[in-house]
Amino acid sequence: MATKTRILLAPRKLRLPSSSRTYYSHNHPPPPGPFNPVESTILSASAPHIPTHGFTLTTLSLGAKDAGYIDASTNLFPRGAFALVQWHLYTQRMALQKQRGIISPAVREGERAPGVGTKVKMLTWERLMGNRDVVHRWQEALALMALPSNIPPSLRELGALSDEIWYLSGDTSVDSSWYTKRASLSSIYAASELFMTTDKTDGYKETRAFMERRFGDVQAVGGAVGSLGQWVGFNARAGLNVLRSKGARI
């Protein structure tokens, strides 16, 4: 009985809804990453082995050993090598925040500050360049991401990436374009990433051109859809007014 009262009287810890929040807010600390400190230690030690050993269990256990752990410690990762893919996606996404030169560029007098669209393009390119060191192994990662059980976390990470890019570029839309922007950027990024795995040109010129064309396509399609919507809207209203002028009670 005494213990019961004590529990009731004990001050409840103020709980910040940090992990359950599905939106971004300046006023709350960012949600914790998907990895605990021990997992982060092992994964960051594994990352340098990816170019040689790929996204495999070997890389993971080499990293564990580098971090002072043993082969058995790879049991920390129930999804096995997919943890390496997740780690790469997560750290590269977080690295975008450090691109201060793109996010808030120093603007000289008489020059126009780059718009949101330009920033999105630049950040997307930076993110693609984040894959440069592992691109010859990236097809392994794509194969792991395509496993049915790994598809949901992979898609979530893709969504988080395009959201991050739009947010960092200064997008503040609150209408339905919020969704279409993120959806179209996700598709552009995924396509460019796949293109990059087979690109052998110097400085990934082909990939750059491919990405530019995709952005152009989206703009063209977006413009066409917008114009079509305008046209349909105009004609609908005109038709309505014609009917009204004929005496229809609408």
Place this chain on the structure above:
Amino acid sequence: MATRSALRPLLRPRKLQCLSAQTSRYFSHSIRRAESPSQQPATNNNGRTTHFGFETIAEAEKEAKVAGVFDNVAASYDTMNDFMSLGIHRLWKDHFVRSINPGLSTTTSSSDGWTMLDIAGGTGDIAFRLLDHATQINNSPASTITVSDINPHMLAEGKKRSLATSYANSPRLSWLVANAEKLDTIPSNSIDLYTVAFGIRNFTNKDVALREAYRVLKPGGVFACLEFSGVKNPLLDAIYKRWSFGAIPLLGQLVAGDRESYQYLVESIEQFPKQEQFRDMIKEAGFVVPGKGWEDLTFGVAAIHKGVKPVDKV
């Protein structure tokens, strides 16, 4: 052997008669006990009590009582497991071992295998699977295992069974009669993998055993536990409860000729901490748990819990 024990009740019709009157009462009795498992713990002279199924007994008695249960069931252990779980326990054990991936090594020389310890592994079920996986999948013939059990009868059963495997009399397999709460003969920081499958439920002090596991494991070593747990879906849970409280003691009576031991078994399953609670016990012992800390098997009838001993205790 199994057929004989199955026939035993039929061979003694008179005894069966007097049992059958009791059987129906037992059935309803066990259901009623299932619905109200939280009895007030009886105060003991020494104060320290523990669970034995739904009964509350003095801590000192539990070890002997559990020993009694396993002395009784040792011979028919596997037959009964097959009957009770409809053979699914084999899948669970295979999955358990596959998920641990024992013997994984990045060094090309096969000199250093894993040092494994299988606690409460009397019949060697898990131990042989671990060795098979290490040898055949991960090409690690240097991996060794110590099978430990508190009950010499169960170990004898395992030794008998090991003769049919390639590990008979090999230095890779050793046997140890020991209490999991006091593994004095095993040095600290010496084990890569500590497994306990369907055993920790019967320990008197689970937290002491977990701390002992923490002690013997190398930094980075893995604690892996396969144990019955709680079914989350209420409908499936109702079906599962009917099966475990209704059918399993009856099966125990028919196949192994021992109802009480199997009544204890289902009650101890019910008393064992559920997924979240056991995860927290593992964390409390100092382990880092991967992800949410457990993996449900067959809707949560059983669960795999894992913990890794961190290199620097935070």
